[in-house]
Amino acid sequence: MSSKLKINAIYNAFYQIVLFVSPIIVAPYVSRVFGPEGIGAISFSQSIFIFFNLLGSLGSGTYGQRLIASTRNNIEDLTKSFWEIVILKVFLSITSIIIYTTFVFYSNIGYKTLLLVLIVDLSVNMFDIAWLYQGLENFKKTIINQVIIKVLAIVGIFLFVKNSEDTYVYLLCFSIPLLLGYIALWKGVSKNLVKIKIRDLKPFKHLGGLVALFLPFIAILLFSKVDKLMLGFLSDEILEVGYYEQGMKFISIALGFITSFSVVLLPTLTNYFQSKNHKELKDIILKTILRVFGLSILLFLGLFVVSSNFVPWFFGKEFIPSIAIMKILSVLMMFKGINAILGSAYLISIYQQKKYTIAIYTSVILNILLNWLLIPIYFSKGAAYTSVFSEIFLFAMLMYFSKDVINYAVLFKLVWKYILAGIFTILPLGLLANHLDPSILNTIILTISLLLMYGTILIFVFKDEVIITSFKKIVGKFY
Template sequence: MASLKKNFIYQTGYQVLATALPLITTPYINRVLGAEQLGTYTYAANIANYFTIFAMLGFNNYGSKMIAATKHNENKLAHTFSSIRKLQCLMATVVVAIYLLFVSLCIPENKSLYFIESLWIINCFIDINWFFWGIEKVKLTVTRNLIIKLITLLGIFIFVRTRKDILIYAFILVIGTILSDIYLISQVKKYVKGIKTTFYEMITHIKPCIALFIPVVAMSIYQQMDKTMLGLLSTYEQVGYYSSADKIVNIPLGIITGLGTVSLPRIVSFISENKIIEYKKVVEKSISLVLFMCSAIAFGILAVSQEFVPLFFGREFQPCVSLISFLAFVIFFKAISTVLVNQILIPNDNEKYYIISVFAGAFINLILNYSLIRKFDAIGAVYATLISELIVCFIQIFVCFKYLNTLKMIGKNFQYIIFGIVMYSLVRKVAILIKDTSLLQRNILEILFGGAFFLGVSIIYWEIKKDSTFYPIITTFLNKLKQKHNH
């Protein structure tokens, strides 16, 4: 359990820093590129991402799972890694060729941008993050990711100066990821010896990979089709508004869902060793932690959005206020779904229920996007996303009853939602009292007040209830402070 805690600390620490970097670059990029250029880039990146999904064929979840299951057997680990890698390279080669043909024949404008985006697909040749997740070497991936993100940050500020620099911006973003993955390739020899695998060993992974690949494709429909359909049915400007609002929601979501990534290998080990009690405790603590964080972040975003958007994005992006206010609640549905999928469905080899839930959400999202975007533009895409994510979450809660009473686990943490609602109400009252101050001062005061209130009332609750997830952390921290004071 100690290594799981360390991995989560590394992952969370990295996600916090990764969150801070977009908070620095996004205001700059939005002002430099503007809504239309930002929408143009987002639309092109979205198209390329569909091909990237096909190139990766579910390797991230499947590869991590298989490596975790074989990491204690050196020979099996080598065979598993080598055979999955061969299949990955084969898929990447095919998809890169198809994408380049597609751009040449079907894209009438901005071809240079689309060719730069092809580097994301080419990177699928070397993306082996799944291996290091599987052997629980989270610190390694976190360290190099942070370094690359800092270099990317500097590159954006140095080289992206006008609206004409959209190609430079696209290249800087992708080249950082490529350099990061090249570094991981150089490190893999420390953990796996070179070994030859047969064609048969390679193709045995196709069926289980496709099982995880199908829901990833379906998920991309309601996570990315909104931007694609906005570009087709509305304008690039609306894409720019929506993608900016979506970014604000997804930045903190990365911190929350990081738990699912680092905990999957440990969950697989508990199940294979039939340690059901330990397994249940991990899931319970994960849900408790997720709802605590979701409530603080979602209601926090809702509370400060009116002052945050004009300060962060600029007056041009004022339409983002209503978009962000509704999208904030997607954080709950996505975070809970991540825990259910990574800690219950996938470890118990029940990807089929995952597929059913995702396809249901994707189908509903497609229908709603088509009707709502045409009438309401970006806010229509927001409504479609909210409804789809809610349906997916409820389906997954229902199917997980076979293993654990997840609805009961969620219900036990409902108090955090109450805390969030109260925090929102108080922050809005504070906003009225300080309305004559500058935007920057209002944002700082609102965030500090909201954060202090939510954390304070949570600590009081943990102390009274002797909460099994958070109370031990508080007592450990206080004991360490006492020991330092005594010395």
Template structure:
């Protein structure tokens, strides 16, 4: 089996996948939000958040643990086959248990029973994820396959939404199509899996016990993360109205898109960093982490500041003026893009490959507790704004705990970050881009022109300030362009 794939190629494919995750809601959500309005989108968002809790129990931390476990044995087909079979068997058992508790809840909790059909449809996520074994493909760094497969199903879903959804009562259909776009492609994973593992049965005796301890640590991490990332939506649904959930969902929708874009590099790094640690390549591990931090810092800081400044235009473009109540929650929640970008590297790319996932768990437990307390205090009076404050406070708490756990390492990394240069670039680009608001254009053109201006000034300022990573990326891009022109001239 091929041991090493191009990290740059992996990043390119994952960036394409991330871009498709960005473009998909940009195309569909403006249409859907105007048809279903805050009430309809709120129902689907509430159902998705509730099912997410059951899905966490069904997956039991396997999506992250599976990447690490398979990446460590990916060069040994027999060991890989046994590892996949063991993890899948555990996953199937937990999914069955989760479905039992789901149906008990469905018939005994009034808020869930009211939307029984929607809940059952959205619950298919659990089934698709279990048989999708996405963790195997990520461990093997099969990002080309993952990207192409995902984009095909997203295109089908986009067409289906515009053809089938025409009325505010079509929210159940919207939920079904959303699940199809996000998870149905996992069925292909199950069929395609035979290419990577042995099909014939061996005399090997399954060793489930060796996975249980680590899986439960990752499971505890997933539970804690789920509490502070989805609890706000669930609490809004129980304590306030579907409309409040709809406002908050509009703000979170943009945040989620940006976070997936910012953490796209981190996604392809986990199998590689785990491989380096397992084989003792410490210097390679340090170099890749340093560059990852620089990249994420530059990108996450920029998108956070930009969408704080242009929150109104972003909400109006994606959702329409009926979602005016989402503007302030979005501005409050935007710094979490920056915080999640950093904690993704500290937690997923440093602590987990080093086998120190318990510190990630501690940070997420603290974040969950902070989120729960602030939500209980603020949601009753401030609704979606209170939920946004709770989420921001939770991410700050997660960052603080992880930084404390990696204090010595992070001090060394942050020495080369040049925060002052980034701050100056943000202030300059933000101030100049904000002048576009004075033109009073429609939201789309305001966003388009201001975004081009903001990021152009941002990159030029960092280039002028001789920010190392930016200069390296620009030099590499220029070299590639030169090679292309030379090849064409021959």
């Protein structure tokens, strides 16, 4: 690994830690200030806004990063590419602001103040040039910028959010630092560019490439956001969205960690495929699934067992209904990691993204239909059940499309020990959790007990080589 790659990896790891710590700092305070209704109103408004925000960018960040990376050895081409993407982003942002504002004023949806405040976020797209520095592999600048934005947002929340009416202030505490942070990225940008003639720029030639990236993005976004959107429309109580939002919060953090393995895996799999090294490609997929599933079961156990003790003291007693949501959604752990490996890593690496897109869109359709049926009956629980059913369906489709490298029989041979270790762990600790009062201390006790029991079963009962090897490496650092 090159020194630049190591440095970028360190900065990225630091940013992931910041992303993990931020909600831990903010969520308990915000939950108690706004309650389920306020959290639900914010979450529902954001779930509407995010689709217009995607329209305002059309995946231009990813496209721009790739374009800059491919032209960075020629400063004239790089400069031309930069200004073409900037002009196109400004055009798309203004278009999305017009459409969004028209929608807010002429629709019958409530929470207009919250929706209008989010226009600031649409304006941010015009100033966002983080993709330039990412394409130049200057991750230090963008990550430090993002960390400062996060810190300012957290400080703003504690200073200015004081009561349940301050939901719009809460949104501005994120929007304003983000806008200022992106404007700050423009400082010194001229050092990477040269002067060019405006008539030489052809920004709209990139529109086709952006649309091609937009199609899978919108499917993935629908798959992850449609539950809250439909819950807001189909449920009579906005607090149901609040229960779902808080029940999903730590699920999302854990899922982000699990699915990050696919990002690391993609370049390696692509290289193996292009060099026709199919044996190595298959081996690395199986080994990665083995490790990811072992970790996925541990995260499932943690979220399922600890939720009943954790939610009341962390979010507040008003969010006790979120316990059931977290327990249901914890099942996603067992499928999401494998789906990321087979879909966004394997199928894309072998240029079979069409199959992945088909699987995603089919799952989205199922998700919408199930939400339509279950939300009016079970409310936030119905949305949670839908998420799990849709993810399992996606898992089945991806297994079918990836049958040349893995099938259900092979998968079971890989993961049976983790499933049994999970069963032997969840039964006694589930009973213990029912007898412990909600508190920080008892949550810590449950978490440590879970780690020790799961690890002990895998090491001493099933002699799991992955766990034993990892344990030896950790111990070896101290002796």
